[in-house]
Amino acid sequence: MTSLQKWSITNCHLVEKLPDDLGKLIYLRMLRLLACLGLKELPASIGKLGKLEYLDISLCECLKELPEEIGQLKKLEELDMRECSRLRKLPESVGGLKSLKHVLCNEQIGQQWMHIKSSSLMELRVEVVEAHFSLDWLDG
Numbered sequence: 001m002t003s004l005q006k007w008s009i010t011n012c013h014l015v016e017k018l019p020d021d022l023g024k025l026i027y028l029r030m031l032r033l034l035a036c037l038g039l040k041e042l043p044a045s046i047g048k049l050g051k052l053e054y055l056d057i058s059l060c061e062c063l064k065e066l067p068e069e070i071g072q073l074k075k076l077e078e079l080d081m082r083e084c085s086r087l088r089k090l091p092e093s094v095g096g097l098k099s100l101k102h103v104l105c106n107e108q109i110g111q112q113w114m115h116i117k118s119s120s121l122m123e124l125r126v127e128v129v130e131a132h133f134s135l136d137w138l139d140g
Contacts, residue, residue, distance in 0.1 A: 015036045016040050018042065027051055038062055039060045041067070042066060046073070066087070101125060104127045110126055
């Protein structure tokens with residue numbers, strides 16, 4: 001299992017945390033945690049995923065913060081964090097993600113990413129997206 005390169009956990013609403021030994025997956029290049037609505041935290045060991053290029057935590061509505069160790073993901077190129085509605089503040093360490101090219105996020109976090117972009121990640125493309133779920137169609 002330690003040679004795993006891609007891991008996708010989607011729509012697992014009861015997952016509240018990932019195992020602390022997640023960092024042992026040293027060959028992991030893609031981690032998708034899409035719509036893990038109950039996920040409250042990422043383990044600090046995520047920083048040991050030195051080959052990780054893509055991280056998707058979109059729709060992880062209970063996630064309140066990212067661990068400071070996320071800044072150790074030196075090969076991370078894309079981060080999808082759309083609709084992480086309880087995530088309010090980015091750790092300072094994200095300024096060290098020099099390979100990061102693209103972030104998808106909500107407006108509040110987008111403002112923080114824009115500040116980081118202007119100070120240390122000039123090549124970063126920050127894409128602010130609106131909430132995916134809308135009931136506007138009911139008005140028509």
